[in-house]
Amino acid sequence: xxxxEPDIQDHETVGPVESLAxxxxxxxxxxxxxxxxxxxxxxxxxxxxxxxxxxxxxxIRALVDATEFxxxxxxxxxxxxIAAGVWMRFGxxxxxxxxxxxxxxxxxxxxxxxxxxxLWFPPPWxxxxxxxLGGIWRVGWRxxxxxxxxxxxxxxxxxxxxxxxTLSLVVASSIAALIIGLPIGIAMxxxxxxxxxxxxxxxxxxxxxxFVYLIPAAIxxxxxxxxxxxxxxxxxxxxxxxxxxxxxxxxxxxxxxxxQAFGCTPRQLLFxxxxxxxxxxxxxxxxxxxxLALSMVVIASMIGAGGLGxxxxxxxxxxxxxxxFEGGLAVVFxxxxxxxxxxxxxxxxxxxxxxxNLLRWFxxxxxxxxA
Amino acid sequence: xxxxxxxxxxxxxxxxxxxxxxxLMEQGLDKDAIFARTGNTVGxxxxxxSIREGEVFVIMGLSGSGKSTxxxxxxxxxxxxxxxxxxxxxxxxxxxxxxxxxxxxxxxxMVFQSFALLPHKTVIENASLGLDVSGFDRARQQERALxxxxxxxxxxxxxxxxxxxxxxxxxxxxxxxxxxxDPTILLMDEAFSALDPLIRTExxxxxxxxxxxxxxxxxxxxxxxxxAMRIGDRIAIMQGGQVVQIGTPQEIVSNPANDYVRxxxxxxxxxxxxxxxxxxxxxxxPLLQTGQADxxxxxxxLGADGCAVLLxxxxxxxxxxxxxxxTDAADLDAARIDGIDTVEASTAMSDVLGxxxxxxxxxxxxxxxxxxxxxxxxxxLQTLDRTHQ
Numbered sequence: 001x002x003x004x005e006p007d008i009q010d011h012e013t014v015g016p017v018e019s020l021a022x023x024x025x026x027x028x029x030x031x032x033x034x035x036x037x038x039x040x041x042x043x044x045x046x047x048x049x050x051x052x053x054x055x056x057x058x059x060i061r062a063l064v065d066a067t068e069f070x071x072x073x074x075x076x077x078x079x080x081x082i083a084a085g086v087w088m089r090f091g092x093x094x095x096x097x098x099x100x101x102x103x104x105x106x107x108x109x110x111x112x113x114x115x116x117x118x119l120w121f122p123p124p125w126x127x128x129x130x131x132x133l134g135g136i137w138r139v140g141w142r143x144x145x146x147x148x149x150x151x152x153x154x155x156x157x158x159x160x161x162x163x164x165x166t167l168s169l170v171v172a173s174s175i176a177a178l179i180i181g182l183p184i185g186i187a188m189x190x191x192x193x194x195x196x197x198x199x200x201x202x203x204x205x206x207x208x209x210x211f212v213y214l215i216p217a218a219i220x221x222x223x224x225x226x227x228x229x230x231x232x233x234x235x236x237x238x239x240x241x242x243x244x245x246x247x248x249x250x251x252x253x254x255x256x257x258x259x260q261a262f263g264c265t266p267r268q269l270l271f272x273x274x275x276x277x278x279x280x281x282x283x284x285x286x287x288x289x290x291x292l293a294l295s296m297v298v299i300a301s302m303i304g305a306g307g308l309g310x311x312x313x314x315x316x317x318x319x320x321x322x323x324x325f326e327g328g329l330a331v332v333f334x335x336x337x338x339x340x341x342x343x344x345x346x347x348x349x350x351x352x353x354x355x356x357n358l359l360r361w362f363x364x365x366x367x368x369x370x371a
Numbered sequence: 372x373x374x375x376x377x378x379x380x381x382x383x384x385x386x387x388x389x390x391x392x393x394x395l396m397e398q399g400l401d402k403d404a405i406f407a408r409t410g411n412t413v414g415x416x417x418x419x420x421s422i423r424e425g426e427v428f429v430i431m432g433l434s435g436s437g438k439s440t441x442x443x444x445x446x447x448x449x450x451x452x453x454x455x456x457x458x459x460x461x462x463x464x465x466x467x468x469x470x471x472x473x474x475x476x477x478x479x480x481m482v483f484q485s486f487a488l489l490p491h492k493t494v495i496e497n498a499s500l501g502l503d504v505s506g507f508d509r510a511r512q513q514e515r516a517l518x519x520x521x522x523x524x525x526x527x528x529x530x531x532x533x534x535x536x537x538x539x540x541x542x543x544x545x546x547x548x549x550x551x552x553d554p555t556i557l558l559m560d561e562a563f564s565a566l567d568p569l570i571r572t573e574x575x576x577x578x579x580x581x582x583x584x585x586x587x588x589x590x591x592x593x594x595x596x597x598x599a600m601r602i603g604d605r606i607a608i609m610q611g612g613q614v615v616q617i618g619t620p621q622e623i624v625s626n627p628a629n630d631y632v633r634x635x636x637x638x639x640x641x642x643x644x645x646x647x648x649x650x651x652x653x654x655x656x657p658l659l660q661t662g663q664a665d666x667x668x669x670x671x672x673l674g675a676d677g678c679a680v681l682l683x684x685x686x687x688x689x690x691x692x693x694x695x696x697x698t699d700a701a702d703l704d705a706a707r708i709d710g711i712d713t714v715e716a717s718t719a720m721s722d723v724l725g726x727x728x729x730x731x732x733x734x735x736x737x738x739x740x741x742x743x744x745x746x747x748x749x750x751x752l753q754t755l756d757r758t759h760q
Contacts, residue, residue: 257448258487262501262552263476272504276491 042216053220060226060233063176068168074127079106124160131337138344150333157326159311163334166307169225169300170293170338173232177289181237182282185244186270195245202238210235210299218303228305232296239288247281248274287342294335308334375556375588376422376445381454383414383440383612389452402611414440416612418454424555425586427578429603431593431635437612438592442558445590446479447471458556476505480549484561486541488533494544495520495529501552519551520544522584523577539570543577550581557589563598575602596635600624600644608632620644640721641755647723648716650754651736651744656680658742661689661703669706670697680735680742681707688713688735688742711735716743720754727751 046053070077079102087095109116128151136144154163188195213234217227251274259273275282301309308327315324384392392411395404402413415437422428430438443449444456447463456463463474480501488497496503499516507515520526523543533541542562549557559578563571579602582589593599599606600620607617608628616628624644627633657672657679673679673694681689681703690707692700700706712730714723716738723746727734733747 252485252487254483254485254487255489257443258481258483258500259504260448261446261475261479261481261558262504262548263472264504265472268504272500273489276489 042219046220056230057221057226060172060176060229064168064172064225064229067172067175068164071127071164071168071171074130076106077127078130124155124164127164128155134341135337139340143340147337150337154330154333157330159308159326159330162306162308162311162327163330165225166294166297166309166331167334167338169229169232169297169305169307170290170334173229173236173297174286174290174293176229177233177237177293178240178286180233181240181289182244185241185282185285186248186275188241188245189248189274190266190270198241202241205234206238210296211302214300214303223304225305227303228297228300231300231303232293235296236289236293239292240282240285243281243285243288244278247278247285250281251277283342283345286345287339290338290342291335294331294338298331373424374421375424375459376590377455377457378418378420378422379455379457381415381418381441381444381456382452383437383444383449384411384452385414386411393453413437413612414449415444415451418614420607420614420617422588422590423605424588426604427582427589427591427602429591429593429599429606430609431596431599431606432609433594435611436609438594438609439560440612441609442560442590442592445556445558446475446481476501476552478554479556479558480552480554481558481560482542482545482549482562484564486533486538486545486565488541488544488548490533493530493532494525494536497533497544498547498551500548505552515553516547516551519547522550522581523547537570538566539574542566542574546574546577546581555587557587559589559591561592561594564593564595571598572601578602597640597643608635621649642721642724643719645720645754646716647714647718647720647734647736647746648738648743650720650750651716651746652750653744655733655745655747655750658682659692659703660684665702667697669703670694673697676747678733680745682742686742687740688737691732691735708732713737714746720751724751 070080083095083099083102086098105115128148131151132144132147135147154160184198188198210231213231214227217231221227221230248270255273255277256269259269264272297305297307298309298312301307301313304310308331311327312324312331315321315327382393382396386392386409388409389411392405392409392413395408396413396416400408402416405411405413418441430441432438440449444451445458445463447466451464454464458474458478463471466474489500492500495513495516498520499507499512502512502515517526517529520529523546525540525543525547528536528540533544536544542565545562549559563574566574575598578589591599591602603620605617605619606623607614608623608631609615610629610631616623616632618626621644623632624636624641627636656674656676659669659672659679659681661681661683669679669692677694679692681692683689689704691711692703692706693708696706696708697703710730711732712726713735714726714737716736723734727746727748733745733750735745736743
């Protein structure tokens with residue numbers, strides 16, 4: 001062995017190769033201190049961009065709080081869904097009337113104790129029922145049954161508040177990720193230079209171990225839900241961006257030409273032709289984003305985001321297998337529910353041209369009502 | 372007829388640094404040499420022609436001959452590299468984005484090979500795409516789109532979805548969408564190529580019927596010669612990006628510019644191309660005027676096949692006489708042979724073949740009673756043989 005690997009330290013003479021290597025390491029390698037630079041950058045940001053950071057924090061906090069509020073007081077959510085649905089399907093007039101009626105009903109809360117109790121101290125099963133109904137509507141009765149059993153188990157493990165916390169973090173950071181990510185994806189699809197610039201950033205965001213995001217998030221925003229949501233949205237954004245870009249680029253040439261030939265402006269082309277036709281791909285991206293957000297939210301409990309991740313963390317810290325497993329099982333249930341329901345929006349529902357049916361379901365409600 | 376669309380020295384070169392390729396082209400290099408030198412592909416080369424108002428102008432060529440590129444330059448879906456394109460006298464290569472969008476909304480529309488309908492919209496919503504993007508209000512959109520759908524016979528399917536219709540019906544929707552904006556120019560890119568032959572013929576008839584009701588300028592791209600012959604008033608044939616010949620179907624069949632053009636017609640059904648009037652011969656038989664000669668004198672003037680044509684003073688066809696019929700006849704009128712078949716000049720040649728075969732005498736071709744010429748079985752056979760040389 002000694003013949004194959006001579007011990008370098010025992011070598012007396014210094015050859016040209018060694019001196020070159022030494023020079024290289026002194027002048028080129030040692031000055032490169034990526035870690036220091038990053039820390040300097042982070043310090044600089046927290047020193048100089050306080051206003052911006054506060055703004056981001058306020059927006060994200062508002063989003064997370066609003067989501068959690070809607071999930072914790074599901075009657076509000078139900079009302080919101082009804083109003084939005086009616087508005088989309090039947091147009092402004094009936095939508096406004098419905099909204100008004102709901103507001104009046106809620107206003108009764110001021111006078112009626114029962115209504116008030118339902119609004120502010122709702123039984124948790126209202127949301128569970130909503131989820132089960134959603135599962136039956138979007139996927140099927142068998143899935144609805146599964147959802148009912150899964151939610152019952154979560155109740156029995158007494159993890160409902162944690163589940164809600166996790167769910168609201170997932171929903172809030174997914175929404176934020178989509179608000180930021182979809183426009184980026186659209187920009188990428190329209191400009192090759194943008195695509196070239198954004199793609200490596202996305203690669204970095206996706207391959208960087210997710211724990212790494214926790215450090216700057218904690219430095220900038222302290223501990224708690226907001227840094228958790230921000231780390232989550234960064235980690236979860238890439239698939240939505242990628243699949244939006246891909247979906248728009250995959251719209252057939254003749255469809256785009258048809259739009260142009262009939263005199264679409266670039267904006268009309270995007271909203272009337274490209275986005276509707278790219279919808280299945282975009283939906284797949286949204287599904288991926290939601291799933292990544294769920295996995296990240298669990299990790300984010302390390303900086304105090306709470307929720308089911310917190311339960312798992314407690315299990316680890318105290319070496320309580322039971323607690324850890326319960327938390328993990330709830331995450332799995334939540335993952336299955338979120339995945340199947342969000343996927344159903346990007347999947348065939350009926351026989352025939354599934355693609356057309358999907359697009360129709362998504363876009364045609366209003367026009368049908370008008371016609 | 373005035374010129375609707377004028378193409379002047381139009382070039383399209385794909386790839387980097389197209390102007391370098393243009394220079395090489397001026398030096399006389401061909402498509403392959405330019406590709407080898409610069410990596411540029413020549414799409415269209417030095418095209419100059421004009422399309423008349425109201426005609427169906429077919430651009431024909433094999434795939435890769437530049438015909439689709441050509442038609443996309445007409446509405447600038449593809450930007451020309453050099454040259455000019457005038458629509459109603461306006462140079463569209465100089466138009467701004469805004470003007471171009473207006474032109475597309477007002478004057479031109481397009482029908483696509485793959486239909487390019489939106490699967491999530493109903494038939495009527497699809498048909499009103501052009502109106503929708505131009506900002507018409509809903510009621511007006513519905514009204515005009517429905518009119519267009521009724522024009523192509525799809526009024527009853529207005530609320531179906533494209534995937535519920537057959538291919539032919541889907542392309543009718545494509546056609547209705549193009550007609551709904553009431554354009555003066557219709558660009559049709561291999562519009563019927565994806566349809567099966569029977570439906571294709573039906574759609575060609577539909578197009579011709581629509582042209583009769585209201586004639587638009589139609590630019591029709593096709594690789595199918597039979598189609599081009601059927602619907603085209605004039606045909607331009609493209610080869611390797613160049614327009615090698617322009618003319619009426621008859622002109623091109625009877626006088627192909629080169630072997631490439633000729634090869635298109637190899638095996639083509641010429642009997643569909645020519646009408647009886649195109650091939651009738653005026654001088655094949657001697658012409659006699661009624662009351663001019665008597666039966667005996669007429670016998671002296673008979674042609675090689677022993678027949679002559681009898682006309683009245685207004686050059687209207689009266690009948691056919693032969694040596695035998697003249698023998699016993701008192702005068703020319705009495706010598707007329709019974710059962711002579713007359714054919715209108717506009718009849719397709721394919722429709723007279725059977726009648727010529729069944730008759731012992733040459734067919735007589737007339738136009739509104741006026742004598743045009745005669746058609747013997749030999750004439751017909753020679754015409755059929757012409758493209759097989």
